[in-house]
Amino acid sequence: AQSVTQLDSQVPVFEEAPVELRCNYSSSVSVYLFWYVQYPNQGLQLLLKYLSGSTLVKGINGFEAEFNKSQTSFHLRKPSVHISDTAEYFCAVINSGGYQKVTFGTGTKLQVIP
Amino acid sequence: EPEVTQTPSHQVTQMGQEVILRCVPISNHLYFYWYRQILGQKVEFLVSFYNNEISEKSEIFDDQFSVERPDGSNFTLKIRSTKLEDSAMYFCASSGRTGGGETQYFGPGTRLLVL
Numbered sequence: 001a002q003s004v005t006q007l008d009s010q011v012p013v014f015e016e017a018p019v020e021l022r023c024n025y026s027s028s029v030s031v032y033l034f035w036y037v038q039y040p041n042q043g044l045q046l047l048l049k050y051l052s053g054s055t056l057v058k059g060i061n062g063f064e065a066e067f068n069k070s071q072t073s074f075h076l077r078k079p080s081v082h083i084s085d086t087a088e089y090f091c092a093v094i095n096s097g098g099y100q101k102v103t104f105g106t107g108t109k110l111q112v113i114p
Numbered sequence: 115e116p117e118v119t120q121t122p123s124h125q126v127t128q129m130g131q132e133v134i135l136r137c138v139p140i141s142n143h144l145y146f147y148w149y150r151q152i153l154g155q156k157v158e159f160l161v162s163f164y165n166n167e168i169s170e171k172s173e174i175f176d177d178q179f180s181v182e183r184p185d186g187s188n189f190t191l192k193i194r195s196t197k198l199e200d201s202a203m204y205f206c207a208s209s210g211r212t213g214g215g216e217t218q219y220f221g222p223g224t225r226l227l228v229l
Contacts (some may be wrong), residue, residue, distance in 0.1 A: 032216045043222035044157070044205060051216060090157065094216055101147070101159035101170060102207075102218055 002027040004091050004105035012111045013081055021076040021108045023091030030096040033074040035065055038088045038107075047089070050074065051096075061085065086112045116140045118221035120206050126227045127196055135191045135224045137206030146189045147207040147218060148181065150174070157205065163189065196228045 005024045013019045025031065035047040048059025055067040065076045074091060091105040119138045127133050139146050148160040161171040163181050178194045189208075193200055203225050207218040 034217075036220070044220040046217065046219065049217060092157075094218075096216070101162060101172070102149075102157075103159070104157040106156045 002031065002093050002095070002103045004093055004103055006091055006105035006108050008108050009106065010109045010111065012113055014113050015083055016080050018079050019077065019081050019085075019110065021089050021091075021110065023074045023076065023105060025072050025074065025091070025093050027072075027093060027095075031093040032096055033065075033067060034092040034094070034102070035059065035063070035074075035076050036090045036092060036104075037061075038090065040087070044090065047076070081110070081112050083112050083114060085110060118206055118208055118219050120204075120221040120224050122224060123222065124225045124227075126229065129198060129228055130195050133193050133196055133226065135193075135204050135206075135226070137189045137191070137221055138187050139189055139206065139208030140210065140219060141187070143208035143210040143219075145169075145209045145218075146181075146183070147209075148191045149205045149207065149220075150202040151205065151223075152199075152202045160191075160204075193226075196226075198228050201226055201228045 003026045033050040036044040037047045038044050047063055048057050050057050050067045058064045063078050065074055067074050088107045088109045090107045092102045094102050121136045146163045149157050151157045159172050161175045161181055162169045180192045182190050203223045205223045206221040209218045
């Protein structure tokens with residue numbers, strides 16, 4: 001079984017400040033890792049993913065995440081946030097075999113303050 | 115860029131009624147999924163579908179739920195007799211064979227309200 005923990009349910013941050021959204025996972029098998037973003041009243045959009053290779057992955061809208069196997073973490077970062085980044089961010093995992101269910105974390109609401 | 119589409123965007127129904135939620139996956143994808151998100155909660159897996167049969171389902175996906183791919187493009191979720199607790203946002207997703215099939219692309223969701 002897999003699980004994803006997002007300890008921060010809400011993160012307020014001032015515009016143009018850096019932000020880190022934390023994600024830890026637990027799995028008995030190797031996994032692929034994802035971050036999805038959900039803007040208000042919209043669906044889930046893929047932000048970035050880690051499958052293999054370089055542990056630092058870059059996504060859309062200036063976000064990046066770093067996979068740390070020893071700490072079983074996949075934290076999301078952005079050096080300078082914009083108002084438009086206000087959304088809910090979900091960390092997710094899937095067995096590395098693919099074609100299987102995605103397990104989501106509980107989400108972190110990023111509130112960018114002008 | 116190809117995307118998953120879902121209809122309707124919103125559905126209001128009376129308890130006990132049947133609803134059908136529709137999805138059009140990305141055209142060359144072969145794996146299809148339904149998830150739901152109860153308001154304020156996390157996204158939960160319901161079912162996965164491949165080669166015209168269910169490949170995995172969660173404990174949520176009981177006998178009142180069914181899925182179907184009635185033609186070459188649509189993928190549907192039917193709830194036979196809706197309950198109040200079925201009120202949620204329902205997301206369809208699909209993934210393809212190329213690139214490992216590991217990345218699921220989600221539709222915009224159908225918000226179901228059961229009264």
